[in-house]
Amino acid sequence: MAAATQTGRPPAATAPRRRPNWARVRRAGLPYLLLLPAVCFELLVHVIPMLVGIWMSFKQLTVFFIRNWSAAPNAGLTNYRLALNFNNAVGTALLHSFGITLAFTVLVVALSWLIGSGAAILMQDSFRGRGLLRTYFLVPYALPAYTAAITWEFMFQRDNGAINQILVHELHLTSHPPFWLIGNNSFAALVITAVWRTWPFAFLVVTAGLQNISADLYEAAAIDGAGVWQRIRRITMPSLRPVNQVLVLVLFLWNFNDFSTPFVLFGNVAPAQANLLSLQIYDTSFQNWNFGSGSAMSVLLLLFLLLVTAVYLLITNRVRKTSDA
Amino acid sequence: MPSRAVRSPMDPPRSFLWIRRIVLTLLGLFTAVPLYVMISSSLKPLVDVQAAFTWVPSHLTISPYIDMWSTVPLAHYFANSAIVALCSTAISVVIAILSAYAVSRYRFAGRRVFTSTVLSTQMFPGILFLLPLFLIFVNIGNSTGIQLSDTRLGLIVTYLTFTLPFSIWMLVGYFDSIPRELDEAAAVDGSGPIGTLLRIVIPAAMPGIVTVAVYSFMTAWGEVLFASVMTNDSTRTLAVGLRDYASQNDVYWNQIMAASLVVSVPVVGGFLLLQRYLVAGLTAGSVK
Numbered sequence: 001m002a003a004a005t006q007t008g009r010p011p012a013a014t015a016p017r018r019r020p021n022w023a024r025v026r027r028a029g030l031p032y033l034l035l036l037p038a039v040c041f042e043l044l045v046h047v048i049p050m051l052v053g054i055w056m057s058f059k060q061l062t063v064f065f066i067r068n069w070s071a072a073p074n075a076g077l078t079n080y081r082l083a084l085n086f087n088n089a090v091g092t093a094l095l096h097s098f099g100i101t102l103a104f105t106v107l108v109v110a111l112s113w114l115i116g117s118g119a120a121i122l123m124q125d126s127f128r129g130r131g132l133l134r135t136y137f138l139v140p141y142a143l144p145a146y147t148a149a150i151t152w153e154f155m156f157q158r159d160n161g162a163i164n165q166i167l168v169h170e171l172h173l174t175s176h177p178p179f180w181l182i183g184n185n186s187f188a189a190l191v192i193t194a195v196w197r198t199w200p201f202a203f204l205v206v207t208a209g210l211q212n213i214s215a216d217l218y219e220a221a222a223i224d225g226a227g228v229w230q231r232i233r234r235i236t237m238p239s240l241r242p243v244n245q246v247l248v249l250v251l252f253l254w255n256f257n258d259f260s261t262p263f264v265l266f267g268n269v270a271p272a273q274a275n276l277l278s279l280q281i282y283d284t285s286f287q288n289w290n291f292g293s294g295s296a297m298s299v300l301l302l303l304f305l306l307l308v309t310a311v312y313l314l315i316t317n318r319v320r321k322t323s324d325a
Numbered sequence: 326m327p328s329r330a331v332r333s334p335m336d337p338p339r340s341f342l343w344i345r346r347i348v349l350t351l352l353g354l355f356t357a358v359p360l361y362v363m364i365s366s367s368l369k370p371l372v373d374v375q376a377a378f379t380w381v382p383s384h385l386t387i388s389p390y391i392d393m394w395s396t397v398p399l400a401h402y403f404a405n406s407a408i409v410a411l412c413s414t415a416i417s418v419v420i421a422i423l424s425a426y427a428v429s430r431y432r433f434a435g436r437r438v439f440t441s442t443v444l445s446t447q448m449f450p451g452i453l454f455l456l457p458l459f460l461i462f463v464n465i466g467n468s469t470g471i472q473l474s475d476t477r478l479g480l481i482v483t484y485l486t487f488t489l490p491f492s493i494w495m496l497v498g499y500f501d502s503i504p505r506e507l508d509e510a511a512a513v514d515g516s517g518p519i520g521t522l523l524r525i526v527i528p529a530a531m532p533g534i535v536t537v538a539v540y541s542f543m544t545a546w547g548e549v550l551f552a553s554v555m556t557n558d559s560t561r562t563l564a565v566g567l568r569d570y571a572s573q574n575d576v577y578w579n580q581i582m583a584a585s586l587v588v589s590v591p592v593v594g595g596f597l598l599l600q601r602y603l604v605a606g607l608t609a610g611s612v613k
Binding site for chain 2 (some may be wrong): 028030031032034035037038039041042044045046047048049050052053056059061066067068069103115118119121122123125133135136137138139140141142143144145146147148150151152154155157159160161162164165169204227228229250253257259260263265267270278281282285286291295298299300301302305
């Protein structure tokens with residue numbers, strides 16, 4: 001017993017000094033250990049592919065080299081020059097597609113935001129059936145992207161679709177049933193389908209944002225004699241600003257990168273009037289098997305999106321700061 | 326009970342009520358038309374969907390729901406979609422729980438780099454990752470014989486490009502909303518960090534975890550871009566497989582609508598059941 005306590009004493013004396021050190025090392029290392037799988041997978045699916053993508057954009061990766069990439073010759077800036085040379089077919093097509101995508105995105109974001117936040121604000125005060133209606137409005141957003149687009153594709157059929165049935169036979173707006181999935185109307189078809197799928201998301205986010213506005217604010221305004229429209233303008237809209245800032249950005253990025261809607265609606269090759277960038281890059285890569293050119297276009301797309309995001313955040317944050325002050 | 330005739334200053338005026346009625350009715354119709362077309366066409370005989378569109382089926386039939394399984398190998402696509410979506414969801418939720426716990430409960434060097442990487446990759450276009458991943462898979466297959474492109478495993482890995490950052494981002498928000506006092510109480514009781522995660526944080530965040538899982542599953546279930554490139558006849562998922570109904574001599578619109586409805590039911594059901602939690606999670610993420 002005595003020997004045990006004697007031999008046990010020296011370690012006990014040093015232990016308080018050593019143990020916290022060990023604990024500190026373990027505590028400092030633990031977060032990294034927890035992050036390890038996430039970091040590995042981030043490297044695997046994001047960082048390495050992105051670096052490879054940048055490398056590919058400087059290579060001449062045509063169909064001959066796809067199975068043997070190390071043999072692909074250097075292309076220097078050729079792929080970028082080709083994409084940005086607006087005098088040749090590739091550059092013109094890309095520029096045109098960029099314009100279409102921008103117009104599509106601005107329209108879809110504006111309409112979805114307007115409809116979504118309008119509906120959310122109109123449904124702020126409770127009325128009978130509100131919960132059910134909210135759930136119902138979310139159905140288009142919950143549907144898988146392709147089933148929504150397939151249904152619209154069916155509705156936009158010229159001879160057996162519901163849209164022409166409504167326009168020609170029920171409203172008598174025109175006697176010649178128009179084509180919707182080819183030609184000029186295809187852009188409208190694309191926008192309508194995208195808005196149908198997107199606005200419920202805006203509705204969902206704004207509805208959630210409205211729940212964070214204190215009821216006291218509205219009561220105080222009502223006592224001061226503010227009508228319902230004034231309350232929306234003076235309280236609701238300013239309070240929603242932080243939510244809207246994120247919402248508009250997310251909607252923009254989603255729609256600018258949208259691939260599913262045009263791909264399902266039109267198939268591999270979309271009509272020129274509705275050829276969004278993602279589909280254009282996809283065609284360059286998988287129809288023409290030119291991966292170098294496709295990668296250069298993807299990198300340009302990414303640079304554009306980063307630029308837009310940075311400028312947007314800079315401007316909206318400045319506006320927020322000046323309006324807060 | 327207070328009389329309804331007395332109008333308080335909080336009550337909206339007539340004009341507001343009318344605008345509300347009109348706008349919500351129009352939106353209700355806009356939402357309803359495609360849903361109605363989908364449901365009614367799925368119950369029509371083939372002659373109905375090949376002729377001019379009619380709002381009411383000439384007669385109701387459930388044969389599209391039976392024939393759709395044999396026109397294309399729908400059950401096979403269904404299984405592929407389920408395997409891919411379930412596996413990518415499971416992997417990303419487990420990884421996300423560990424990393425979200427680290428990000429939410431510890432302050433360490435590199436934390437900001439990690440969170441901003443996760444946030445930004447969430448917004449990058451899918452096509453940016455598709456080309457290199459496809460090329461990497463093809464060349465790994467060529468040099469080592471491990472087949473990744475055209476396999477379910479390959480598709481699962483590519484689906485992590487969007488399920489993983491989303492899951493991490495949402496779970497950090499949920500974990501942040503769990504009071505730290507709970508962790509501290511567990512630590513006083515002698516629980517280590519992992520024990521606290523397993524016994525306190527995960528049970529408390531369960532609604533959030535389920536929501537993240539459902540949402541990941543939904544996005545994987547509806548994914549088109551990667552599926553159109555990374556699959557072949559035997560690994561095809563629903564997103565691409567539904568187009569097969571149109572590549573036959575006839576376009577079986579009634580079967581397409583029936584199949585669309587059937588493949589939508591699992592995700593729409595799950596989403597609507599969990600929408601309340603989902604709203605909380607989305608705002609937790611967007612307010613920051």
